[in-house]
Amino acid sequence: MPDSDSEIHAPPQTILFVEDEPLVRMDMAEFLRECGYRVHEAANADEAREALQAKFAVDLVFTDINLPGEMNGLELAEWISNHRPGVKTVTTTGGPVGRDGPPGGRAFLAKPYTGRALLDCVKEALKSADDKPDRGG
Numbered sequence: 001m002p003d004s005d006s007e008i009h010a011p012p013q014t015i016l017f018v019e020d021e022p023l024v025r026m027d028m029a030e031f032l033r034e035c036g037y038r039v040h041e042a043a044n045a046d047e048a049r050e051a052l053q054a055k056f057a058v059d060l061v062f063t064d065i066n067l068p069g070e071m072n073g074l075e076l077a078e079w080i081s082n083h084r085p086g087v088k089t090v091t092t093t094g095g096p097v098g099r100d101g102p103p104g105g106r107a108f109l110a111k112p113y114t115g116r117a118l119l120d121c122v123k124e125a126l127k128s129a130d131d132k133p134d135r136g137g
Helices: 022-034 045-053 073-083 115-127
Strands: 012-019 037-043 061-062 088-093 107-110
Touching: 012 022, 022 037, 022 061, 022 115, 037 045, 045 061, 045 073, 045 107, 061 073, 061 115, 088 115, 107 115
Parallel strands: 012 037, 012 061, 061 088, 088 107
Antiparallel strands: none
């Protein structure tokens, strides 16, 4: 049971969804919105980094590993840990990864995934996000 009105009316958590496949990005971002999250979209790591440098509030970045541009999703996740340490990251790919998932020990969701699997992964990643020293915003 919430302790105060602020917990009852807490603003939705914000996800930056980074995916270069437009249909996947639009469908999954819309699904997360329907689940109550605020979702921003980026087609590549460069767009995501610009959004994060603008310092708008983000709780979690969900990023494909294989992205076009100067930076891939793993490099983006590393950049986030160095520049926005309070922002959680989850990576995804349909390509091969090591037995233990991608390097860096980050949360990972293999493609293809269902909306339910995405939601469970996001909830789990955000559950550990109680300490948010730098969400921005």
